[in-house]
Amino acid sequence: MTEAVQQEGYAPLVAPEVTLSSIGEQISHIVLQPHAPRWWWVGFSFSFTLFLLLVIAACWLFINGIGTWGVNIPVAWGFAILEYVWWIALASGGTIVSALFYLTRSEWRSATNRIAETMMLCAAAPAGLMPIFHIGRQGLFYWIFAYPNVMGIWPQFRSPLLWDFVCVICYIIMSIFFYYVGLIPDVATVRDRARTPLKQVFYGVLALGWRGSARHWATYKTVYFIMAAIMAPMVISVHSVVGLDFAGGLTPGWHSTQFPPYFFFGAVISGLALVIMLTLLVRWGYGLHSVITERHMNALGKIMLTGSVMLTYSYAWEAWGPFYGSDVAERTMFLERVFGLYGWLYWTHLALNAFIPQLLWLPAVRRRPLPLFLISAGIIVGMWIERFIIVITSLHRNRMPSMWGDFYPTFWDWATLAGSIGIFLMLFFLIIRFLPIVSIAEVREIMHREQGG
Amino acid sequence: MSEARPYGIMAEFTTAAAIIAAARGLHLNGFRCVEAYTPFPIEGLDGVLHKARRPWVPILVFVGALVGAVYSYFLQYWAAAIDYPLNVGGRPYNSWPAFTVSSFEITVLFAVATAFFALLLFCRLPRLYHPVFDAPDFDRASQDRFFLCVEARDRWFDADRLRDMLARYDAVHVALVPS
Numbered sequence: 001m002t003e004a005v006q007q008e009g010y011a012p013l014v015a016p017e018v019t020l021s022s023i024g025e026q027i028s029h030i031v032l033q034p035h036a037p038r039w040w041w042v043g044f045s046f047s048f049t050l051f052l053l054l055v056i057a058a059c060w061l062f063i064n065g066i067g068t069w070g071v072n073i074p075v076a077w078g079f080a081i082l083e084y085v086w087w088i089a090l091a092s093g094g095t096i097v098s099a100l101f102y103l104t105r106s107e108w109r110s111a112t113n114r115i116a117e118t119m120m121l122c123a124a125a126p127a128g129l130m131p132i133f134h135i136g137r138q139g140l141f142y143w144i145f146a147y148p149n150v151m152g153i154w155p156q157f158r159s160p161l162l163w164d165f166v167c168v169i170c171y172i173i174m175s176i177f178f179y180y181v182g183l184i185p186d187v188a189t190v191r192d193r194a195r196t197p198l199k200q201v202f203y204g205v206l207a208l209g210w211r212g213s214a215r216h217w218a219t220y221k222t223v224y225f226i227m228a229a230i231m232a233p234m235v236i237s238v239h240s241v242v243g244l245d246f247a248g249g250l251t252p253g254w255h256s257t258q259f260p261p262y263f264f265f266g267a268v269i270s271g272l273a274l275v276i277m278l279t280l281l282v283r284w285g286y287g288l289h290s291v292i293t294e295r296h297m298n299a300l301g302k303i304m305l306t307g308s309v310m311l312t313y314s315y316a317w318e319a320w321g322p323f324y325g326s327d328v329a330e331r332t333m334f335l336e337r338v339f340g341l342y343g344w345l346y347w348t349h350l351a352l353n354a355f356i357p358q359l360l361w362l363p364a365v366r367r368r369p370l371p372l373f374l375i376s377a378g379i380i381v382g383m384w385i386e387r388f389i390i391v392i393t394s395l396h397r398n399r400m401p402s403m404w405g406d407f408y409p410t411f412w413d414w415a416t417l418a419g420s421i422g423i424f425l426m427l428f429f430l431i432i433r434f435l436p437i438v439s440i441a442e443v444r445e446i447m448h449r450e451q452g453g
Numbered sequence: 454m455s456e457a458r459p460y461g462i463m464a465e466f467t468t469a470a471a472i473i474a475a476a477r478g479l480h481l482n483g484f485r486c487v488e489a490y491t492p493f494p495i496e497g498l499d500g501v502l503h504k505a506r507r508p509w510v511p512i513l514v515f516v517g518a519l520v521g522a523v524y525s526y527f528l529q530y531w532a533a534a535i536d537y538p539l540n541v542g543g544r545p546y547n548s549w550p551a552f553t554v555s556s557f558e559i560t561v562l563f564a565v566a567t568a569f570f571a572l573l574l575f576c577r578l579p580r581l582y583h584p585v586f587d588a589p590d591f592d593r594a595s596q597d598r599f600f601l602c603v604e605a606r607d608r609w610f611d612a613d614r615l616r617d618m619l620a621r622y623d624a625v626h627v628a629l630v631p632s
Contacts (some may be wrong), residue, residue: 020492020597146528150478152534158541158551166555170562177569189492192592208579211586212594214489215578218499222481222510230561230568241554444493450468 001066011107013107014447015290023291023443026438027186028193030286033404036433039285043431047425054419057412059131066136068412075395075407079122080134082387083420085242086270087127088168089263089383091270092235094120095175097300098182099231100223110442111292114186115282116275117179118437122427123274124172126420133416160241167238174234178227184210186436239267246390252333253394262314269353270383273376276300276426280369282437286375291438294367301366304376308357315354329399333438337393345385346393352382371446460632461486461544461604462615463477463591464624471497472599474606475622476501479603482618490585513571514564521563525556576578588630 014023036044061068073079092443099108099118124225132141146155155162188210191203210216240260247259256262275296283292319338322330338346356378365371392407459480466472470596472489479487480501483536488503489495526549533539534546541548585591594600601624612629619627 021593024492026594034518146532152537154537156539156541157529157533157555158544158548160554163554163558166558170558174562174565177565181569181572185493189595192595204581208573209581209583210576210595212490212492214491214495214499214502216489217494218503219510219572221494222508223568226511226514226568227565230564234561235560237554237557239516244554351560441493448493448495 001112011291012450013111013293013295014443015293016451018290018443018447020444020447023438023447024193025188026288026441027289027438027440028190029065030200030432031190031434031436032194037285040429041431044426044429047422047429050418050422050428051294052422053415054422057415057419058129061133061320061411061416062138068133068410069416070407070409070413072407073407074403074405075392077134077391077395078407079409079413079417080130082384082391083417084127084130084134085263085387085391086384087123087420087424089239089267089270090240090274090380091120091123091127091171091175091271092239092264092267093273093275094118094123095178095231095235096268096271097275099228099302102228103232106299107446108296110446111288111438112275112279112296112300112440113442114437115279115431117175117182117272118428118431118435119274119278120175121172121179121433124168124175125427128168128172128424129352129423130416130420131226155369160244163241164245167241168279171234171238173232174227178231181220181224181227182439184208185212185434186439188212188322189440235267236264239264246394251394252327252329253390256318257318258314258321258350262311263317265310265314266306266383266386269304269311269357269379272300272304272307273379273383276304276372276376277380282372282432284369286437288438291443297364297369298363298366299371301360304379305357305360308353308360308379312354315350333394333397337389337398340393342389342393342396346389349382349385349389352378355392397442427453454578459605459612460631461535461602461607461610462612463585463588463602463628463630464592464601464619464620464622465590465626466599466601466622466624469599471623472601473498473501474602475624477620478618479601482626484603484607486604486610488585488602488604490591490594490602492595492597492599495599510568510571511577514568517567518560518564521560522556524563525559526552529555541616562628584632586631589628 066080069078069080071080094116097109098113098120102113132138135141144155146157184207187203188207191200191207194200194203201391240263243259243261243263246254247256249255277299279292279296283289319334322334337343357375359365359375361373365375396406397404462476466475469491472491473495476489476498489498489502491498530547533548533552537573538546540546563573585600588600588602590598591600601619603610603619616627
């Protein structure tokens with residue numbers, strides 16, 4: 001026990017053999033090497049195939065309309081909506097790691113924050129596509145923008161659905177700014193190591209002529225801090241508003257004041273799970289064990305555990321609420337949710353999100369890549385199921401027994417799900433091939449503090 | 454070449470401690486047009502080299518946020534209460550609680566965008582070419598070396614004197630930077 005505490009308190013975040021130039025070389029080499037490693041090609045081809053599936057599924061959808069999916073009355077919100085919630089939660093996890101833990105001055109964040117931010121940008125792509133797919137008349141999605149038009153009308157600013165749209169679009173734009181500001185000094189490092197004209201121009205233009213002068217750094221630190229301080233509450237608001245989409249409806253199982261924090265807890269746990277999986281992948285693929293150490297995995301594991309505990313609390317509240325209140329519809333729906341057609345899903349998500357993650361209390365589990373990876377994968381599946389339960393079981397036992405009905409996904413539902421994973425992974429593989437995947441400047445700062453000199 | 458006025462004189466250091474010592478020394482000797490180039494932010498270096506400025510970045514960000522707040526609230530108010538008043542369940546046209554969410558998001562969007570453009574403004578970026586890039590070895594300023602440049606516009610600029618001075622501060626290499 002004392003040994004573990006000591007190790008945690010004093011183990012370096014960066015392995016002692018890393019030097020200022022070796023970290024630059026290692027990270028730059030990843031993006032500058034002329035040929036990508038084989039695992040990259042395997043991963044990229046796989047995700048590109050899935051992406052093509054998404055293209056086909058989208059075309060099929062545009063031609064035939066959303067009747068190709070299993071959605072119908074009463075279950076009119078199906079996979080597209082639940083996947084939107086799932087992806088935006090995964091994206092939020094990236095911001096939590098990079099912004100929230102920047103503010104708490106958690107040094108371990110520095111080696112993983114770029115991976116987390118990359119993940120957030122990539123997950124924003126499927127998250128943004130899903131609602132557009134869902135609306136039926138996809139070509140008219142721009143009607144939700146507030147712009148002067150010949151119809152003389154405006155979007156309904158009082159609707160949580162519009163708030164949600166505003167949140168997501170602001171979030172994506174802000175994430176790009178935040179990501180890019182963090183990237184500038186690192187692409188400057190890559191620029192100075194590039195030896196072919198094409199790469200020199202590409203990274204040179206991206207670096208905007210960054211010189212790393214004292215004035216540059218001072219401004220940069222201020223700007224980065226301000227951005228982090230804004231992004232942290234912003235990401236909480238984004239996912240809370242997703243919760244309001246549901247809480248604003250009168251449907252049993254949705255109409256609950258706990259939804260905004262409940263959804264945010266879900267974002268913490270699922271986002272962290274995906275950060276852990278991708279960090280392990282990148283660390284293994286590029287051999288970054290000296291920069292991404294056990295201490296990082298340990299810290300990420302602890303936060304995921306915190307997310308799981310908070311989420312378990314929300315599950316308990318969700319189960320207790322219907323019996324505390326007097327609404328028969330809430331009770332009927334809840335009993336159907338737990339013991340009905342989709343009951344097995346309820347128990348599965350409880351196991352994956354609430355029970356199995358409790359293993360993370362053991363330091364040995366947090367420090368080993370394989371158990372950590374498996375628990376994280378379980379959580380990602382579990383969170384998908386959670387969204388399935390929230391969206392679908394609530395609708396299928398609405399207030400009027402005359403409008404009860406079941407939902408069965410079709411092939412095109414599953415194709416859209418697979419395709420959304422495809423577009424995410426494809427973007428992720430592209431970014432880790434061409435842009436620095438670890439924040440070189442921040443790791444150097446930590447080394448400077450840890451190693452002196 | 455030697456007749457032309459140089460941009461400045463550039464000294465290369467191997468450690469952060471050495472560059473801080475040199476920066477302090479130059480400042481004490483009255484040099485005011487000195488700039489450091491380092492691979493990572495070194496705490497306090499900017500304070501040694503430059504006069505403290507007003508915190509312009511936070512001020513600008515605040516102004517940006519204010520513009521975003523006014524713009525977004527006014528847009529909603531004008532659309533929902535003046536241009537196309539729509540009675541929803543008898544609620545007031547100016548339903549401010551419902552307008553706060555979008556207002557918040559657009560406010561913070563404006564703040565972050567302002568912060569980004571403030572970074573470009575105060576760093577004078579994008580500027581793809583700069584004379585210091587011609588200094589020998591300067592590509593290591595983004596890797597593992599620390600550079601200090603005394604610019605020729607400094608009133609005490611004297612290349613020979615500076616050469617000696619910088620060498621005394623353990624500069625491994627001192628060279629003129631052509632302008």
